[in-house]
Amino acid sequence: MPQHADANQRFTEILRHAGLRVTEVRLSVLAVLSKGQAAGHALLAADVAAALPHADRVTVYRTLSTFVDAGIAHRVDPGDRVFRFGLTDHAHCDGDDHDHEHPHLVCDACGVVQCLDDAVVTIQPRRGAAGTWRQIRQQQVTLHGTCQSCQSPDARRASGAGSRG
């Protein structure tokens, strides 16, 4: 399948670009994370491992850490002390100037954690705040709400009427 080949080519480039050796497991983990990214979801390590039943679980977990260290992926703890992993989109970065911090949304209905790649959080000093402000290097903003699929009429019908069965 040419589409598969294209994706593998892209994943190979991502690994090379990050200075990582290209291995079967790394390509597979990238494929799973990429599918999550397409859906806007950050994934549990356990979910990534479950999607790759033929890969060694420990190797999958280690691969996720390697990706985070290499800047390919980011991890977020939405407040339950369990990390979710998402691919990091460097498409809008320029050299050392990185611009991909984004808030995450926890859906209170289905529990999914979404990367809000299209949202920016700006934190500014309050008006009249004293001269020198803190230096912020990193922000982790977690929001709670309802994801798109739980907002759809189909989902509402399913969760409302369906449970009566």
Ligand SMILES: [Zn+2]
């Ligand atoms: Zn970047």
Ligand SMILES: [Zn+2]
């Ligand atoms: Zn949801």
Ligand SMILES: [Zn+2]
């Ligand atoms: Zn994210």
